[in-house]
Structures are given as structure tokens and as C-alpha cells.
Amino acid sequence: MRLRSLLLCGCLIAMPIAATAAQPPPSGDFVPVDETLPGEQIPALPLIATAYGFIWVVLLGYVWTIGRRLQKVESELAALESRGK
């Protein structure tokens, strides 16, 4: 279960990175004019998507693990307290 969710997270993170890497470099003779504007050779959108995607995925994962761990500890605590009485 944990391994699978880790793999899923990894894929989610890797996808936008792969998308960035897969962008063909502007090359040779046939270069559209609007792509060679100074400062615009690297598409910005995949970078932004990776940045926001990374934060979202990690945050959700983190909140989820804390919630689960908290639930486990609190049920253990409740069991202990009822046994103590």
C-alpha cells in the first residue's frame, strides 16, 4: 500500500519533469518567429506546472500521512484509557 502510493507520487512528480525534458530544442532552419523572442526559448508553462504540482502533491501526501498517524495514535490512546479505568 505504502509502496504503491509512493510510486504514484513519484509518477505524478516525474510526469511534468519529463514533459519539460521532452520539449524539443528549437533547432535548425525552421524556427517559428515567436519562439525565438529573447528570453522565451524555454516554455514557461511546464515549469510552472511542475512547481505547483510538486507543492500540491507533497502537501496532500503530508496531510494524509499525518491524519492517518494521528488517527492510529488516538485510537490506541482511547483503547489504553478505557483499559486503565
Place this chain on the structure above:
Amino acid sequence: MTRSTLVMLALAAGMFALAPWMINAAPNEATMGLVYKIYFFHMPSAWMFMVAAIASGIASARFLFLKRPSADGWALAAGELAVLFGAFTLVTGPLWARKAWGVWWVWDARLTSSLMLFMIFVAYLLLRKYGGPGSDKLGAGMALFGMANVPFIYVSVNYWRTFHPLTSVVPTLPVEMGIPLWYCVTAFTLLFIVLLRMRARLEHQRARVEALYLLEDES
């Protein structure tokens, strides 16, 4: 989880869900174009990273010198959040730099000092996890030293190199960019408080469980 934590968590989640629209509405920046929009998550992350590091240092000092046992849970929670927000800062930063500066990383003062502070807190978490018995005190000592070290790292790295936009950017930002920025800062602050409370509660409940087990063993 307490009710107030849940309410705050829902509020933070709502703010985060709305954030893309707020950021999308902001105009593009003249020289950096679209990519500067990473800024809206990058800068609040960096701020929360600093706040978490300072909170961990203060809680550690309380634990060490005032002998408040519960301060240890806060210190650990803040230390973990420092690593979390530090990771956000250090991942979004290079993605922005790739476009704005043409490289993923430069050995600039702020980048280097953030990386070093991040390393200190990763080491702190490693110590807490693998240090064995007594690592709460060792960790407190380390977080305290880490906090005291920040100005030194900053000065030394500053004299070594410099590149990054200055802090004076924030007050001079035009309104259309300022509103989404402050919106994101609020969302991140809220998120930081919620996560800190949840993580510290986890630690405190764990301590209670352990104490109860000890009590059972004795009787």
C-alpha cells in the same frame, strides 16, 4: 483532531483551491513573462521556511532551558515543517531560475544559505529519527545552534556571492500583483499553523501513549 484544527484545515484547503484563479488573474511581469508566477508560491514557502526554522529554535530553547516537556513536540513539528517548506522553496526556486536566469542553480547568497539551513534541518530530523534514546535533547541543542547560525551563514555567503532579487521587491510590487501575493502568504500562514498544530498534537499524543504504557508496566 480538534474542531478548530479541522475548520482551519478546511479554510486553508479552500484558499489553496482558489489560489490558481487568483494567480492567473495577476498580470505578467515585463522581463520574466509568465514564469514569474512561480513567485506566488515560492516566496510564501520561503517565508514559512524561515518561520518554521525560528519556531523550532525557540521551542528547543524552551525545552532545553525551561524544561517544558511539551515544547519538544512543538520543536519537532516545526523542524519537520522547516524541511517541508524548505523543499518547496528549493524545488520551485530552480524551476523559476531555469527560465529567468537560464540555469537551474547559481551559487548565489540566498540560494546557498537556504540550502544550508535546509541541510541543518534535514540533519536535525535524521538525528531525531536515528539518534536513539536522548536524541530529543541532542536535537534541541542542534536546532538552537542552527538558529544562531543563520546570520553567520547569511553574512558569509553574502560576501561570497550575490544574484537573487532583493527583499525590497515586496513593498514596491504593483497592486494587481500584490493582492494575489498577500492572498498566497495568508494561505501559507494558515496552512503552516494547521500543519504545526496537527504534527505537534501527533507528538503529544504519542508521548501520552508512551506514558500510559509505562504506567501499565509499573502497576
Place this chain on the structure above:
Amino acid sequence: MMRAFFRVAWIVVKKDLTIEVRSLEILSTTIFFAVTVVLMFSFGLVVDGRPLNDVAAAILWVAIAFSGTLALGRTFERERHNDTLRALLLAPADRPALYVGKLAGILLLLALVELVLVPLVGLLFAAPIFVHGFHLVALLAGGTIGFTAVGTLFAAMLVRARSRDVLLPIMLYPMTVPVMIAGVRGTAALFQPTPDLAVAQFWIGLLGFFDVVFVTLALWTFDPVMTD
């Protein structure tokens, strides 16, 4: 009060020296380790028979940091062996005095290591170590004190911890980045064809400030951290 403090520190230093002089184990191994580190880096950083720019200063400080970690680890491993650190802590003495004693002992050890290391680097990399000898000594002293002040506290804290061998460098190196930057940049300024004394003095000042803050902080934290 002050006299008692330094007397305790002196007794700790004397104890450590007596043990070390008998076997010379830590001193000899640390010196040889430092020499090995210098050679290892030389193979990577000398191109076409000539060292790259500023390499001498960098190698010197990395060798100091590495051998310093080794010496710290070995010194406290010796204390752990027969649980003598616990005995020391139980003694009716000022805890900070114990720290100062340990610090002084390790500083003495590292000074001896540097006595071999600095001429070696000067020889192998044609670094002008005598031209501004006073500045170089100040940099070495400031850097070594800063590194060891943090290192002694951490090594002492880690004596009872698990996986202490790997935790010491992990904790110590990010914490002593300012010392490394100051040491390397200051020394590099001195080793230039025309030495830049103003730059060296700036770094010496920063090191001095760092030393004062971290020694004070360590004296202050040693007691609560070492209490069970």
C-alpha cells in the same frame, strides 16, 4: 571561582594528554589521515601538472575539517569505552569547565596536525605560507576554534546516541559552513600572487565573532544537554 574553573579544565586537558602521549594513537592516525586527504584531492584537482586556482586553500580547509571530525570522534570514543564520560560528569565540577578542557585538548591536537598539514600544502601547491604568516595563523586559529567549539559539543552530545559516527559529520558540516567559507576565502586571498590583506582581515573578523558566539552558546547549552 574563576581559578577553580580553569583548574578543572586543566585537569581534563592533562588527563587527555597523558593518555594520548602514551600511545599517540589519535595524533598519528589523524596526521596520516590529513596527509591522505590532501593527496586524494590533489589527484582530482591538479590538471596538466598545475593546480587549479585557489585549490590550495580549499584542500587545506577540507583536510582540516575531515581530520577534525576524525579526531573528535576518536577522542569521545575513548571516553565512551569505559563510560568515563559519565564518571567525569558525575564529578563535583563545573560542567562548562569539562567542556573547555575537552575543547582545549582537541584544539591542541588539531594544532599539531596543522603544523604538518600547512607546510605540506605549501610545498605541494607552491603556496606562500610565510609571506603573511601572522594572518594565516589568525585564520587557522579562528577557523579551528570555531569548528572545534561546535564539534566538541556535538561529539559530547552524541556519545550516548546511536549511529553517532555518521551523525557527527552530518550535523557538523552544515553548521560550520560559515567557518569553511571564511577559512577558504581568507586563505585564498593570502595565497594570491598579490595577497589581498583587506579581504583576509574581514574573514578573520567574522571568524572571531563566530568563535565568541558559538563558544558562549556551547558553554551555555553543555550543562542542560549533558544532564540525563
